[in-house]
Amino acid sequence: xxxxxxxxxxxxxxxxxxxxxxxxxxxxxxxxxxxxxxxxxxxxxxxxxxxxxxxxxxxxxxxxxxxxxxxxxxxxxxxxxxxxxxxxxxxxxxxxxxxxxxxxxxxxxxxxxxxxxxxxxxxxxxxxxx
Amino acid sequence: xxxxxxxxxxxxxxxxxxxxxxxxxxxxxxxxxxxxxxxxxxx
Numbered sequence: 001x002x003x004x005x006x007x008x009x010x011x012x013x014x015x016x017x018x019x020x021x022x023x024x025x026x027x028x029x030x031x032x033x034x035x036x037x038x039x040x041x042x043x044x045x046x047x048x049x050x051x052x053x054x055x056x057x058x059x060x061x062x063x064x065x066x067x068x069x070x071x072x073x074x075x076x077x078x079x080x081x082x083x084x085x086x087x088x089x090x091x092x093x094x095x096x097x098x099x100x101x102x103x104x105x106x107x108x109x110x111x112x113x114x115x116x117x118x119x120x121x122x123x124x125x126x127x128x129x130x
Numbered sequence: 131x132x133x134x135x136x137x138x139x140x141x142x143x144x145x146x147x148x149x150x151x152x153x154x155x156x157x158x159x160x161x162x163x164x165x166x167x168x169x170x171x172x173x
Contacts, residue, residue, distance in 0.1 A: 009162065009163065010162075010163045010165060011160070011162060011163070011164040011165070012164070012165055013160065013164050013166045013167070014167050015166060015168045015169065016149075016168075016169040017169075018169075020147050020148070020149040020150075020152055023149035024150050027149065027150070035148070035155075036148070036149040036150055037146040037148055037149060037157075038146060038147045038148075038149050039144075039146045039147075043144055043145070043146075044146065044168065047141070047144060048139065048168070058171075082171055084171045085171070086171055088167070088168045088169050088170035089132075089168040090166070091166040091168070092163065093141065093157075093160050093164045093165075093166050094162075094163050095160070095161060095162065096142060096157065096158040096159060096160050096161075097138060097139065097140050097141065098137050098138075098139040098141065098166075099136065099137060100135070100136060100137065101134070101137045101139070102133070102134055102135075103132060103135070104132045105132070109131060110131070110132060111131055111132050111134065115134070116165055116167075117165065119134060120164075123163050127163070
């Protein structure tokens with residue numbers, strides 16, 4: 001997302017429910033320029049009523065195949081310690097209030113980056129010209 | 131594709147941890163306009 005983010009008046013916040021150190025490593029890998037926060041209790045996920053995907057959506061045939069290949073290659077796969085069914089989401093927040101929210105129905109059901117950034121730009125214009 | 135909903139959900143009191151320095155943060159303190167991306171589980 002940040003590669004398409006050009007409006008410096010709009011901040012970027014990355015939220016995950018992994019432990020902070022794992023999220024910090026991921027943010028470094030992604031070169032995420034904004035705030036990175038860990039919500040291990042998933043309080044924000046609950047507040048935004050973000051759902052959980054059905055098992056068959058999370059473990060698609062492709063995912064199962066990838067795991068099977070890894071196992072055949074002798075790689076030990078760590079058991080997930082997090083809720084693998086938790087869905088993500090996208091939001092535009094204005095002064096601490098969520099004004100626009102995208103709740104996916106499946107893991108891949110996310111809006112385009114352009115759509116989310118355009119909504120944020122729209123909120124900014126609305127703020128400048130009430 | 132997920133569709134945008136107009137909402138009015140205050141984040142005051144939602145405590146999270148800044149992953150970079152371990153400090154506590156209240157998402158209600160976010161000032162100005164922010165895009166918040168909530169990650170799902172990654173395989």
